[in-house]
Amino acid sequence: MKRRELVNSACPIDRSLSEVGDTWTFQILRDAMHGVTRFTDFNKRIGLATNVLTARLQKLVAVGIFEIHESALGNSHEYVLTEKGRDFHTVLAALRQWGQKHLFDDDEPMNRVIDARTGQPPRQMSLTAEDGRELSPDDILVVQSRATDPIETAVPIDTPRRRKV
């Protein structure tokens, strides 16, 4: 699937990937959530080629994930997350929890996030129904409709899972 197809896909995951679908972009956004705003600081932390970092930051500005703020001294600018950018926090949190659960041995040092107020780790995230039931991949179906249409008018999408049901 080419980038143009991703951008126009009816699948929100495809569209998201057209904006954030590579390792460096995830790392940039993780560091931005922790307060990094300057080119030199991203560069120091992520350690990727200057031209690649420039291209990624420009892309993230173009799609409205960052906005540029001129610094008070006027000699540099900062990449500041927009509301859309800050919302990506949830995706990073889910990815972090998956990594914590599956990719560390018990005796390895691991970066963890804590609630600044209590010092305790957040709850494990999951997809849940309106009534609070946890939804596994087997509990969901894919349908298609316009964003503003009532969900009841949505049309089923053919997936192998649906055919089995």
Next chain:
Amino acid sequence: MKRRELVNSACPIDRSLSEVGDTWTFQILRDAMHGVTRFTDFNKRIGLATNVLTARLQKLVAVGIFEIHESALGNSHEYVLTEKGRDFHTVLAALRQWGQKHLFDDDEPMNRVIDARTGQPPRQMSLTAEDGRELSPDDILVVQSRATDPIETAVPIDTPRRRKV
């Protein structure tokens, strides 16, 4: 940051990206959650070069996200998600919700998931504290400890956010 550094990073997001950090892998896992198991079906849906798909699937088997099941007829095999693979569902669900919220005009057709039991969309996901408070990027701090150590013994990690506090 090179792949080897990602694999050994203390950050669970880095480690996760070393296993799933590209667009195609996210698409493969999305389709696997919907019941796709065969090479030809992944190929048809995602439409990427055969050698690239082969490499991605082999990688996902190597890291324990898929396991290979021989089909009943013995003439082909299936890529079946392990528990670790199925757990990635939460990350995809968060990415889907972000895309739904930020990347569609009102009149565009959009793929949506529904709870198979009720036909209703799932709840909007968020990172929450133990007491249920929603945690924004400003409400969390990054600390480091071994996975099995009590969180109280964890050491703060220096981030610009922390320095501001």
